[in-house]
Amino acid sequence: MNGFWHQVRTVLVRDLRRERRTAEVLGVTIPFGATAIVLIGFVLSANSDTLAKAGPAILWGVIFLFGTLVAVRRTAAETPAQRDMLALTGADPGAMWVGQAAASAVFLIVFEVIVGLVGFLFLGFSVPMWWSVPIVVILVGIGLAALGTLAGWIAHDLETGTALVPLIVAPLAIPLLLGASKTLDVLITNRGILRWIVLMLMVDLVVIIIGVLAARPLQENP
Amino acid sequence: MSAPLVSLQDVAFSAGKSLILRSVTLTVGEGEAVGLFGANGAGKTTLLRLVALLSRSTGGTVDILGSSGGTDLSLVRRRIGMIGHTPALYPTLSLLENLSFLVGMRGEPVDRVGDALAEVGLGNVISRQARHCSHGMQRRAEIAYQILVQPDLLLLDEPHSALDGPAGELVEYLAASVVDRGGATLVVSHDRERVSQMTHRNVELVGGRLL
Numbered sequence: 256m257n258g259f260w261h262q263v264r265t266v267l268v269r270d271l272r273r274e275r276r277t278a279e280v281l282g283v284t285i286p287f288g289a290t291a292i293v294l295i296g297f298v299l300s301a302n303s304d305t306l307a308k309a310g311p312a313i314l315w316g317v318i319f320l321f322g323t324l325v326a327v328r329r330t331a332a333e334t335p336a337q338r339d340m341l342a343l344t345g346a347d348p349g350a351m352w353v354g355q356a357a358a359s360a361v362f363l364i365v366f367e368v369i370v371g372l373v374g375f376l377f378l379g380f381s382v383p384m385w386w387s388v389p390i391v392v393i394l395v396g397i398g399l400a401a402l403g404t405l406a407g408w409i410a411h412d413l414e415t416g417t418a419l420v421p422l423i424v425a426p427l428a429i430p431l432l433l434g435a436s437k438t439l440d441v442l443i444t445n446r447g448i449l450r451w452i453v454l455m456l457m458v459d460l461v462v463i464i465i466g467v468l469a470a471r472p473l474q475e476n477p
Numbered sequence: 478m479s480a481p482l483v484s485l486q487d488v489a490f491s492a493g494k495s496l497i498l499r500s501v502t503l504t505v506g507e508g509e510a511v512g513l514f515g516a517n518g519a520g521k522t523t524l525l526r527l528v529a530l531l532s533r534s535t536g537g538t539v540d541i542l543g544s545s546g547g548t549d550l551s552l553v554r555r556r557i558g559m560i561g562h563t564p565a566l567y568p569t570l571s572l573l574e575n576l577s578f579l580v581g582m583r584g585e586p587v588d589r590v591g592d593a594l595a596e597v598g599l600g601n602v603i604s605r606q607a608r609h610c611s612h613g614m615q616r617r618a619e620i621a622y623q624i625l626v627q628p629d630l631l632l633l634d635e636p637h638s639a640l641d642g643p644a645g646e647l648v649e650y651l652a653a654s655v656v657d658r659g660g661a662t663l664v665v666s667h668d669r670e671r672v673s674q675m676t677h678r679n680v681e682l683v684g685g686r687l688l
Contacts, residue, residue, distance in 0.1 A: 258584050265581040269570065276569040276606070339531050340565035345555025346582040
């Protein structure tokens with residue numbers, strides 16, 4: 256198991272280092288995501304009631320669209336030669352998958368925090384139960400990262416490439432984002448959130464288990 | 478007599494409706510270097526990927542380093558070294574970081590990576606990102622990696638392309654060191670004259686068949 260986690264850490268460090276040099280998430284995706292929120296905020300600013308009600312769904316919709324793109328793009332950007340070289344290290348495919356998903360989760364959580372702050376400023380809703388926001392942000396970040404990474408790995412093996420990714424990601428993302436949207440909704444109205452957090456936690460666990468179990472067959476059936 | 482390191486029996490490979498390899502039989506034993514020639518599109522790279530266990534044949538039997546005996550393919554793959562015709566380094570990582578990453582994924586110590594890069598003449602550019610290195614320098618770095626990991630089976634795809642004279646000699650040194658240790662080398666190339674000097678025998682792929 257030590258070898259597994261050592262490989263996870265090695266992949267994570269590689270991906271964080273690559274992002275530090277290219278700033279693909281921080282320099283490109285976050286500004287576009289924030290701009291989308293600001294634009295929606297301006298368009299709906301005349302109707303503050305609608306904006307407050309639709310705010311959580313708009314925020315998670317933007318996070319889903321940009322977040323999935325981040326996770327898929329990062330996985331699909333690896334060249335066939337790089338994948339071959341990595342396969343010939345004999346490393347555990349499950350560890351490679353977890354490492355890539357972990358790096359994407361870090362980027363997505365940063366993305367959520369910044370775009371979320373912009374959302375609170377421009378979509379005009381406030382959250383009484385602030386303490387539980389980090390739980391939602393982390394669960395959604397992990398879930399979307401795991402989904403995007405899984406979709407990217409499956410896309411490697413398909414002749415259609417990334418064209419089928421939305422069909423792979425969307426069905427699994429629905430319960431995750433429903434949970435996130437409902438959680439934020441009930442946070443705003445100050446009601447119980449436990450069942451929605453449990454739903455997100457279950458989705459995260461299911462996708463992670465699928466990813467780790469599918470990594471080896473995906474690598475070994477090229 | 479020990480089992481061959483590479484054993485392909487009546488192997489076929491098709492992609493969609495295209496039959497790329499048909500009825501290929503090839504055996505490579507310990508301490509043997511074999512050259513593989515053929516025109517563009519003859520299926521040389523496809524054959525190399527089958528031997529590297531990176532693709533699965535659509536017919537016949539493939540046994541690489543005992544892989545057909547139900548062995549974990551990851552354990553077999555780590556004994557195979559390959560230098561493909563396109564660089565496999567991550568452009569935004571330095572040469573040192575690239576090789577340290579690969580060695581780290583093997584679970585081996587990374588303290589010899591700098592020495593290996595120096596051995597192939599890259600000692601003064603180990604911190605340079607791969608995107609700022611020439612194709613030839615990246616290929617040298619990949620040779621350094623193979624020197625470090627000492628594979629039992631070395632697969633080379635057009636190994637002399639983009640390399641100057643001294644770097645070409647490094648390829649020959651690497652291939653010879655694998656063969657001397659009792660391993661095997663399979664070299665795909667168009668450069669018959671040069672490759673023939675480093676191999677014991679040569680075979681040719683024509684229209685997906687081995688001659």
